[in-house]
Amino acid sequence: MKTEIAEYCRRLRLGKNIALISDQIAAESHQEYLLKVLKEELAYRESKMKNRLIKQAGFYTLKTFEGYCFDEIKLPAELSVADLKEANFISKKKNLILYGNVGTGKTHLATAIGIETCKQGRVVRFFRTAALVNLLNDAQRKGELGQLLKKLSKAELLICDEWGYVPLDRGGSKLLFQVISECYEQRSVIITTNLEFSKWVNIFYDEQMTAALIDRLVHHSYLLIFDGQSYRIKNSLMKNYT
Numbered sequence: 001m002k003t004e005i006a007e008y009c010r011r012l013r014l015g016k017n018i019a020l021i022s023d024q025i026a027a028e029s030h031q032e033y034l035l036k037v038l039k040e041e042l043a044y045r046e047s048k049m050k051n052r053l054i055k056q057a058g059f060y061t062l063k064t065f066e067g068y069c070f071d072e073i074k075l076p077a078e079l080s081v082a083d084l085k086e087a088n089f090i091s092k093k094k095n096l097i098l099y100g101n102v103g104t105g106k107t108h109l110a111t112a113i114g115i116e117t118c119k120q121g122r123v124v125r126f127f128r129t130a131a132l133v134n135l136l137n138d139a140q141r142k143g144e145l146g147q148l149l150k151k152l153s154k155a156e157l158l159i160c161d162e163w164g165y166v167p168l169d170r171g172g173s174k175l176l177f178q179v180i181s182e183c184y185e186q187r188s189v190i191i192t193t194n195l196e197f198s199k200w201v202n203i204f205y206d207e208q209m210t211a212a213l214i215d216r217l218v219h220h221s222y223l224l225i226f227d228g229q230s231y232r233i234k235n236s237l238m239k240n241y242t
């Protein structure tokens with residue numbers, strides 16, 4: 001019977017899952033059985049979609065809010081820890097700038113927010129900024145910039161990690177400027193950086209371009225300041241005592 005169910009599901013384009021679960025669902029009536037099967041199938045599809053979005057986003061590590069400590073992060077008054085955990089700034093097309101010292105949890109937080117956003121069924125792209133710029137430069141060289149920009153524009157959240165960690169070439173910085181400008185009021189951006197705004201001109205060279213970029217980003221941004229001690233150092237110090 002299972003093979004037959006699988007065959008009908010295939011013809012109805014319902015996938016393999018319904019046949020697989022068909023003998024594992026207990027119910028007291030035909031209708032209850034059908035309802036449970038449909039519910040299971042929906043849950044299965046949603047979880048598959050979330051996993052696909054997480055994979056597609058390109059996170060370097062898969063970190064969540066579990067065990068994440070917010071104690072040493074200064075949040076703006078209008079933004080709570082719950083807002084971050086629910087990633088609700090994304091529907092408002094707001095940006096986050098995570099600024100602070102090395103090892104203080106910026107990438108971890110950006111990743112956790114990104115994963116939560118994927119779980120909400122939204123498209124996310126995570127890049128180390130230098131890698132994004134390389135990708136943009138390559139695409140331009142190959143005449144495929146339009147395609148790449150279109151792909152990026154499908155994301156509701158663009159994460160640029162390690163912003164300003166590596167110097168950019170002039171052409172690349174212009175392309176990055178273009179990407180960020182196109183996000184303005186359309187999509188959310190998260191930037192993690194240890195570079196204060198006054199030094200951003202060192203990445204973008206052009207003062208006018210830098211001022212225009214900061215203006216657009218800051219207009220709809222929340223600035224989070226990470227001024228704790230490096231977790232990496234804390235952990236390695238702890239190791240010496242154990």
Ligand SMILES: Nc1ncnc2c1ncn2[C@@H]1O[C@H](COP(=O)(O)OP(=O)(O)OP(=O)(O)O)[C@@H](O)[C@H]1O
Binds near residue numbers: 068069101104105162
């Ligand atoms: N607040 C925190 N709560 C729990 N773990 C943390 C926290 N901050 C950092 N960590 C852990 O410490 C390590 C370093 O954190 P992370 O890579 O996010 O730092 P970062 O601010 O991005 O540093 P860098 O500026 O060097 O990129 C990670 O393993 C991370 O999981």
Ligand SMILES: [Mg+2]
Binds near residue numbers: 108161
């Ligand atoms: Mg980092």
